[in-house]
Amino acid sequence: MEVVGDALVFLRTLKTKYGLGAVSVRVFGYTHNIILDPTLAKRAFEHPPASFDPTSITWTILHRVFGAPAASQHQYISVFRRMCALLTKYFLKRQYAAEIIARTATNMAEILPQLIQVPGHGDCANTATQLPPLVRRSFSRATLQALTGKTFLDAHPTLLDDLWTLDESFAELALGVPSWLPIPKLRRASAARTRLTHALEHFITLEQDAQDPTASDAIRSLNELWRSENIPIPARTAILTSIFWAMQPNSTNAAFWMLLRILSTDNLAERIRSETAPFIHPTPTSTSSININISTNTHDLPNSCPLLRACFHETLRLHHGPWSTRRTRSAITLHTDKETYLIPCNEYIHVPHGLEYTSETHFQDAKTFNPDRFLRPEARTESLHFFGAGSSMCKGYAYAEASILVFVACALHTWDIKPAHGQWKLPRAKSTGGVERAVEDVDVSVTVRRL
Template identity: 35%
Template sequence: MPWEKTSSVKNAKNKSGKPVVEASLLPLIRDYAAHTANPSLIGSDFLNNYPDFLDDLWVFDRGFVLLATGLPRWFPLPTLTRAHLARRRMLDKMDIFHRAMKKHANGEDVGTDWSSLDDVGSLVKARMEVYRKHDMSIRARSSFELSLLWAGNANSDTLIFWMVNRIYADKALLEMIREEIAPYVTVVQPPSDLPIAEPPRLDRFDLDGLCNDCPLLKSAYIECLRLDAAPWSFKVIKEDLVLQGRQKGSERWLLRKGEYAHIAHDLHSTDPKFFDDPTVWRADRHIKYDDDEKRRVADMGSIRPYGGGSSMCKGRTFAFKQSIMFTAAIVSMWDIEPAGGGPWKMPRHRKSTGVYNTNDDTRVWVKRRELSKPQ
């Protein structure tokens, strides 16, 4: 599998002498989520034809902030140069995809490499109608599709990595979350008469239940958005206004029409006025009781990781469900510990476009959980 290659897997044995697989956690989680989720958008043919597309996407994302400055390719920054080249390669591949989609829509033969275009997601198909209506060029279509795939992967896939890190670092929390999600996720080991066991499978997976009735898991997700992400918002001031804090006598700020406001959300997320011990990650921080004091719920509170107003991220619900879904599946199916044993060392943050990335290589041991067999 592609994620096995990028995470440099190898067979090993843990301290108990049991066989495990050693892997780098970030590419393992990130690429697994991306290769699993993206066919629902772009169809199965695209990644089958271009399995290295996601490698370029991560290179592009790493240099995205530099690209946003408008610096040219020849500027002497290797990260910027690599991002320019990765963007060109991805757009070229997108061009081929869109030419095939155009032929497919016209009933023309697209060849064996694009024989499954019917499974392209409904969102992308709907966008094709807009492209045709406005007679947009192939390169323009490719640019829009690249922006969609970047937005759909750059933050949520890496956030799953941080959720897995945080949850597995605390064995007590791991068991509490497994207990909480157990009514909604059932993993079984199919019986087999062969010497090699069948892969485990999800016998039941209730995504609505996970999203609505698992407050500890949801609170862990929100806490990762608070500490493992540092998004920015930019606003244009349309009318003169004065901003003032809620506290009596707090400083006043005059924002004039035509000016820009830059909101660094991590400043609020680590403000001790709003969060006690703000630099400490606490899974249950965002859990509270609803109005009748009988049901525990988790909500965002005052943090706004997806921005606000009309520019609020349109993919926030998809990102939430994806993060909850993959984290619950991984927690249910796998035991993960640091390679070599010992305590879990949390990777250091590296600034990115939203969710933090890392330069640290987190090597882990992974093995299947002991699973029940289906009745």
């Protein structure tokens, strides 16, 4: 995973220079088939679900990365589909997703104005900070608090940092590298996972005993399912950790890149403020802060603010390289007009959706940030698969999109953000197999907006 970015360049070369539709590599005793041709990828996803093992990959990650006990595998598999149904219900279905998006928006309206402390009444002094941690402290807190409630996060202030520490070693843990090896970041990840486990044991107890009324209905429903099926607490904490992790690094990184791209593009921030004004209503306070009043229909933001949404799509196009992965349960055959590929049972299929995102064949000036390209009538985003495809598509993609759009709109209405050193400069980034992670700070000067 450390070289995913270089891998995409290499795979793109194989496809364009040699015309290969797929390549196979053998790693740790397993054959991995990487699909390069979009037609082949479509054929793969058209195979019936019975052709693939729906749980082997998710269980492996749950066990190796998040610490689920090996003895819980059968119980996990027995409730897997019902868990997916619950996640789909609360994060995709409009009437339920609207509730959690509203909780998130309320959190953002409370958290963002408090993060920049400006001394004195009416004073407009600047606060020097770095943009990546500013986004983490605001976006990450608001989204996770929407699920867990405020009481739990206040009691466990290191939880967000622990999720990020665990994420830094995700690839190594997923590959089965023992966490006890004397590798500093693996040791840090192991310690973070232990703290997360203890914190979530406390959370499950609070929720189970109805001591935390601020927890979301989604979490309550999951816990009721686990309790009814006698899922042990260690397995529950591992599943919750995986859900919280899934909400954090990718979405937070996307929020950072989107905000930075908007700020560094001439006049784009003002265009976004104008477009989102019907939803975000900042009002001045008696001090140098502001109150953010958010419309009750923020779940409609993606459909009502096409420019904001176009910025989201363009950000993911440039900074996201998602892969879809399946493990075959039976042999499958993939055809194009020129080639036929046979993929035997118990092999992996990988589709790197980001292969074409920065290709001049598909996008004019492909490496230029230009959200207006997605405002054209002929623009299509369905084939870009930002959140995976088929049965492995992220169950929380609608919530992720809405929460990022709400955050960026709130941030632009709350703060004036300028580069600390004269001009905007994009930081170096590290490819992760998801949304890129900035590996350099972006120094900024932040002022609460004067209305």
